[in-house]
Amino acid sequence: MxxxxxxxxxxxxxxxxxxxxxxAQMKAYGTNLIAGVNPGCGGQQIHNLYVFDLxxxxxxxxxxxxxxxxxxHPYQVLDAALEAIASNIRxxxxxxxxxxxxxxxQLLRKAEATDTIVIGPNSPGIIxxxxxxxxxxxxxxxxxxxxxxxxxxxxxxxxxxxxxxxxGLGQSISVSIGSDAIVGSSFxxxxxxxxxxxxxxxxxxxxxxxxxxxxxxxxxxAEAIDKPVIGxxxxxxxxxxxxxxxxxxxxxxxxxxxxxxxxxxxxxxFSEAEIPIAERPSLIPQLLKKAIKK
Numbered sequence: 001m002x003x004x005x006x007x008x009x010x011x012x013x014x015x016x017x018x019x020x021x022x023x024a025q026m027k028a029y030g031t032n033l034i035a036g037v038n039p040g041c042g043g044q045q046i047h048n049l050y051v052f053d054l055x056x057x058x059x060x061x062x063x064x065x066x067x068x069x070x071x072x073h074p075y076q077v078l079d080a081a082l083e084a085i086a087s088n089i090r091x092x093x094x095x096x097x098x099x100x101x102x103x104x105x106q107l108l109r110k111a112e113a114t115d116t117i118v119i120g121p122n123s124p125g126i127i128x129x130x131x132x133x134x135x136x137x138x139x140x141x142x143x144x145x146x147x148x149x150x151x152x153x154x155x156x157x158x159x160x161x162x163x164x165x166x167x168g169l170g171q172s173i174s175v176s177i178g179s180d181a182i183v184g185s186s187f188x189x190x191x192x193x194x195x196x197x198x199x200x201x202x203x204x205x206x207x208x209x210x211x212x213x214x215x216x217x218x219x220x221x222a223e224a225i226d227k228p229v230i231g232x233x234x235x236x237x238x239x240x241x242x243x244x245x246x247x248x249x250x251x252x253x254x255x256x257x258x259x260x261x262x263x264x265x266x267x268x269x270f271s272e273a274e275i276p277i278a279e280r281p282s283l284i285p286q287l288l289k290k291a292i293k294k
Contacts, residue, residue, distance in 0.1 A: 001091055001117060001193075002066045003128050003173075005030045010058055010065050010089075011049065012037045012080045013072030017095045020047040022136045029133040034062050037080075055087045067091040067134055069125065077121060078103040085114055093134055094120030097180060104182040111184065118184025123176045124154045137161075137174065145170015147288065148194040150187055151206035152179045152213070156234055160206060160281050167285030172200040179208070187217035195225050202228040202292055204284055205275075209235040210261045215269040222273035228291035231270040232278045236263040 009031055011018065024047070027033055035050050035058050042053035052058045059065060068084045070077055070092060077099045081092055092111070099121040111118050119126060125135015130144035141162040147169050151157040157176045164171060175190055177183050187205065194200045203225075207214035214233065221229050259265050270277050276291060278284045 003126065003132055003134075005131055006032060007066040007132060008032055008034050008062060008064070009067045009069065009134060010035050010037060010055070012055065012068055012070045012084065013076070013096075014038055014046050015071050015073055015096065017097070018069070018071040018136060023047045023049060025139060026133050026135075029139045030131070031133050034058060034065065037068075055083050055089070059087045065089050067093065069134060070094045070120075071096060074098040074121070075100065075103075078107055081107050081118070082110060085110055085116055090114070090116045092116060092118045092120075092184070093125045094118065094123060094178065094184070095125065095135060096120075097122035099180055099182075101182050104180070104184075108182070108184060117189075119175065120178035120184060121180045122154075123178035123183075124157065125176065127171075127174050129171050129174075137176075141165060142174065143170040145172060146199060146201035147171045148197070148200040148203045149174040149206065150190050150194070150203060151176045152208050153206055153234060154179070156206060156208075156281070160204060160232065160284060163281050164204075164285055164288075167289075169285055169288060172197065177213075179210075181211070187213050188220045191217060191220060191225055191229075195227055200227065202230070202288055204230050204232065204288070207231070207233045207266050209263050209266075212261060214266040218266075218269035218273040218275060221275060228288070228294070229275050230278060230284055230287045230291060231275045232281060232284060233263050233266045233270070236267065 037055050038051050039053050041051045044051050068089050070080050072080050074096050124137045127133045127137045129142040133139050137158050141158045143165045276287045
């Protein structure tokens with residue numbers, strides 16, 4: 001991925017999922033926000049960002065765009081993403097939650113065919129501390145360092161970053177892959193990226209009830225990851241059979257084991273993979289320091 005202060009970034013859509021505060025924060029962080037795209041609003045300024053009607057128009061004026069941040073209505077996400085791909089944008093971050101599953105299936109097939117990486121839906125985005133902020137994460141919780149954060153959560157992602165910062169453990173990157181039923185890039189893809197990343201010394205993986213991505217990640221860590229990994233699973237006190245609404249996984253549990261997707265199953269998978277597990281976010285720095293010393 002091209003995640004540098006020089007990366008050209010656009011925003012598609014100005015729905016309730018992004019505000020003027022988020023856009024101002026990205027600009028203040030040094031993110032190279034080129035323009036916005038909102039059909040019918042070309043030539044206007046929204047949140048102090050010049051707006052075009054089409055992605056193609058932005059590319060014609062500013063050249064190839066590295067990343068788009070999509071904030072349109074969930075049912076418009078597929079069209080927005082396909083428009084971006086058609087304009088050769090190969091990094092897509094989807095902030096909008098609740099994107100229809102069949103739309104995501106279609107988008108991921110197109111993304112795979114064009115070597116496009118998709119983060120989200122229902123993601124606050126990516127931050128490389130001290131370099132670039134793409135999305136709605138609060139940059140003040142982060143500090144440059146060598147700890148990578150991979151998460152499905154939103155607010156919990158930067159709560160953990162704050163705990164690391166307070167403990168003097170800076171971060172190399174923080175990525176929320178999103179918590180819809182079907183998301184673009186997976187834990188496994190990002191684990192591979194961070195395992196090969198020279199600036200990352202250790203990884204924190206943050207999971208939550210719903211789906212089986214944490215279990216798959218645990219197996220992959222045991223088989224292929226050389227760097228220290230610390231796990232944290234939210235929702236351990238959730239009642240059996242309870243699935244968090246934002247994960248969108250209710251349909252996926254029909255006909256499965258009642259414990260499928262439960263925090264209990266995820267904790268078992270982490271334990272079997274010999275991944276140290278923090279009982280609460282405040283204990284993550286302590287486990288990280290022990291793992292790094294080893």
